[in-house]
Amino acid sequence: MSAVIEIEGLRKTFHSLRNGRRVAVDGFDLLVEAGQIHGFLGPNGSGKTTTLRALLGLVRADSGRMRVLGEPSPQLLPRVAGRVGAIVESPQFFGNFTGYRTLRLLARAGGVPIARVHEVLDTVGLRDRGDERVKGYSLGMKQRLAVASALLKDPRLLILDEPANGLDPAGIREMRDLMRSLAAAGVTVLVSSHILAEIQLICDHVTIISRGRRVAAGRVDEVLAGHDRHEFLVRVAEPERAVELLETADLTASVDGEALVVGGVTDPTVISRVLGEQGLWVGELTPLRPDLESVFLELTGAAGHPSVPRQVDDSGLPPGGAGGAVTDLDVRGVDA
Ligand SMILES: Nc1ncnc2c1ncn2[C@@H]1O[C@H](COP(=O)(O)OP(=O)(O)OP(=O)(O)O)[C@@H](O)[C@H]1O
Numbered sequence: 581m582s583a584v585i586e587i588e589g590l591r592k593t594f595h596s597l598r599n600g601r602r603v604a605v606d607g608f609d610l611l612v613e614a615g616q617i618h619g620f621l622g623p624n625g626s627g628k629t630t631t632l633r634a635l636l637g638l639v640r641a642d643s644g645r646m647r648v649l650g651e652p653s654p655q656l657l658p659r660v661a662g663r664v665g666a667i668v669e670s671p672q673f674f675g676n677f678t679g680y681r682t683l684r685l686l687a688r689a690g691g692v693p694i695a696r697v698h699e700v701l702d703t704v705g706l707r708d709r710g711d712e713r714v715k716g717y718s719l720g721m722k723q724r725l726a727v728a729s730a731l732l733k734d735p736r737l738l739i740l741d742e743p744a745n746g747l748d749p750a751g752i753r754e755m756r757d758l759m760r761s762l763a764a765a766g767v768t769v770l771v772s773s774h775i776l777a778e779i780q781l782i783c784d785h786v787t788i789i790s791r792g793r794r795v796a797a798g799r800v801d802e803v804l805a806g807h808d809r810h811e812f813l814v815r816v817a818e819p820e821r822a823v824e825l826l827e828t829a830d831l832t833a834s835v836d837g838e839a840l841v842v843g844g845v846t847d848p849t850v851i852s853r854v855l856g857e858q859g860l861w862v863g864e865l866t867p868l869r870p871d872l873e874s875v876f877l878e879l880t881g882a883a884g885h886p887s888v889p890r891q892v893d894d895s896g897l898p899p900g901g902a903g904g905a906v907t908d909l910d911v912r913g914v915d916a
Contacts, residue, residue, distance in 0.1 A: 591606060592634055608644070609797075620773070620786075636654065664735050683729060704725070709721065779800075788875075800872065803872075811845070813866040823835060828854075831850070
């Protein structure tokens with residue numbers, strides 16, 4: 581599979597008189613391959629937006645190597661800008677313009693055929709609402725209009741910074757369906773978010789950032805499996821006696837409310853056999869699978885601890901010309 585986004589050893593420090601020096605991104609690596617819906621997860625202030633801004637040449641990196649669609653970024657980003665759509669930070673539009681007029685203006689400015697406006701309105705589910713003024717749109721519709729604007733050039737890569745931020749559950753579902761349909765049409769999507777359940781539902785791959793450092797990366801199911809402690813919730817009539825029996829069988833067990841948590845189990849039939857042989861019948865046996873939220877909390881809580889290995893080498897080469905103007909990139913994040 582070909583790499584669509586490659587970041588190695590990205591570092592970015594902000595300096596201000598008020599707050600002094602702040603390392604926003606600290607030797608960060610990211611690899612997004614073609615066809616992925618890749619979640620970029622991290623708590624508030626962990627460096628997601630700074631990373632995306634650096635990748636797109638909106639802020640100058642201190643050091644690190646970045647490539648977008650194979651081209652060094654930001655130096656040669658204009659070469660691939662027509663194939664990249666990005667929405668970084670909250671998009672704003674003229675409230676008095678209709679959705680259609682907004683997109684038509686953007687299409688004209690970008691040299692995109694006007695016929696494409698109808699296609700993208702259709703893609704984002706705004707075909708029937710394109711003639712309404714943007715100020716009457718819900719937040720979810722505005723977000724979808726922003727995605728439509730990023731799709732005008734028919735990009736191969738779509739970068740969305742917190743697309744579900746502030747959306748109600750219905751809006752989140754619409755955004756999720758939209759991302760899935762884009763991926764099915766062959767668009768690679770990088771989506772940053774702190775909404776873990778959504779990332780788990782939408783994305784096939786994930787990179788987790790904490791305090792500017794990568795703390796996990798890979799297929800979502802593999803990242804989850806790596807944190808599976810093989811625990812089961814067990815309901816049984818005499819929990820204390822059950823703990824003793826299970827410990828005798830070399831399992832770890834503890835009472836948790838009215839149930840037991842049994843660990844170190846690869847074959848759950850062992851639990852029912854050990855207890856059943858002593859006349860204790862199991863009423864419930866449920867695997868306690870980790871979700872992305874528990875993994876995220878574990879990893880981001882531990883990040884920065886001396887025992888947590890650095891996953892990247894921050895000896896990356898200086899980017900040379902980083903931060904140069906990107907003239908053609910379809911970046912939304914501006915007050916239009
Ligand atoms: N222009 C700036 N000047 C000074 N510090 C900044 C600037 N931009 C970001 N930072 C700091 O860099 C760190 C990372 O911020 P960033 O916005 O990249 O995080 P984030 O993961 O996108 O957070 P959020 O989820 O809240 O958007 C934060 O400590 C932030 O305060």
